[in-house]
Amino acid sequence: MTPPELVNLVEGDGAPPPGRALELGCGTGTNAIYLARRGWDVVAVDLVDRAVRRARDKADAAGATVRLLCGDATRLDDLDAPGPFDLFFDLSCFCGVPPHRRDAYAAGLTRRAVPGARLLMFGYGPEAFDDPISGVTAGELRARFAGWTLAEVTPGTNEVPTFWFTLRRG
Template identity: 40%
Template sequence: MASRHMVFRAFYALGFTPWDGHPQSATLRELVEGNHRLPPGSALDVGCGTGDASIYLAQHGWQVTGVDFTPKALRKARAKARAAQVTVNFVDADVTHLSQAGIGPGFQLIVDNGCFHGMSGSDRELYVQEITAVAASGARLFMVAFRPSGRFGPAGVEQSEIERRFTPAWSLLSATDEPRPPDANRFSARFRARSYVLQRQA
């Protein structure tokens, strides 16, 4: 866990954050704004970074908690939320230790824009335990994850691993290839992303 913390804090210190500033996924927008949108409730944004998804959810009536372990990212997130005139509870915590940080339970929507796919196997096991513990019955988990690329960057994850790790507490509702952002830089353009929607079982 310490190495993961150090890597992301170094990225933010250098200003190298290619995951920031992209438009929200069409899959997430469908969950929040679509014809069969979820009723606004309590949402958790894990690995929230500088808060783009958290702010988006708050703008659409959700009560949002954003979690990240990078203080610089959280400072930027709080400033962006103030500028957008929305309220988000940003918490300095690790997704593998949510309960220790006093987060949850009862979230109806959990958002992960690129957190799970960069974790080690042991951290992924803890992630599933913690996310399951804070999710309400019937909750949706929206996840964007890179496929394994064998190149420098996040480890990536296959759909089969997601299904294996989250079964039986969750069921996979959809898996969709994410279009490459029109403003993709040379770093992010090398990776293929998919979005997943899972539902917490009763």
């Protein structure tokens, strides 16, 4: 099911007109298909080949046109996802990226973002995991996403600390 935060961004008051969208960590394609059905030109990336194959099958069955790529969201230059993009969507991809690859992730999005582009990101707080590398904070996003403004931080409804982050490209 598509998260209400994405639905609100795409369909709510002040929603941007459909443009080009890049989903990072698309899994089996539910949100990419949602965006495509609402007029967005969608590219979706996931590291897991099996998930991408399943997403292709789901998109075909739904009659949705989505360009699905198997690859690393921190190495967008190696993929056929040149941009520019108006919208980026990340449902807990970034928070699982090892810290030494997070600057590459941010740089890849920044190079592909039109002025005013939006990034809607769901992330787990660092306290959600027992390992020292998972999770994300507002402070980290401000530091890593140069040229972006952290416009909104909304706590998630999960039992562990989660957040919805909305960033805008300057």
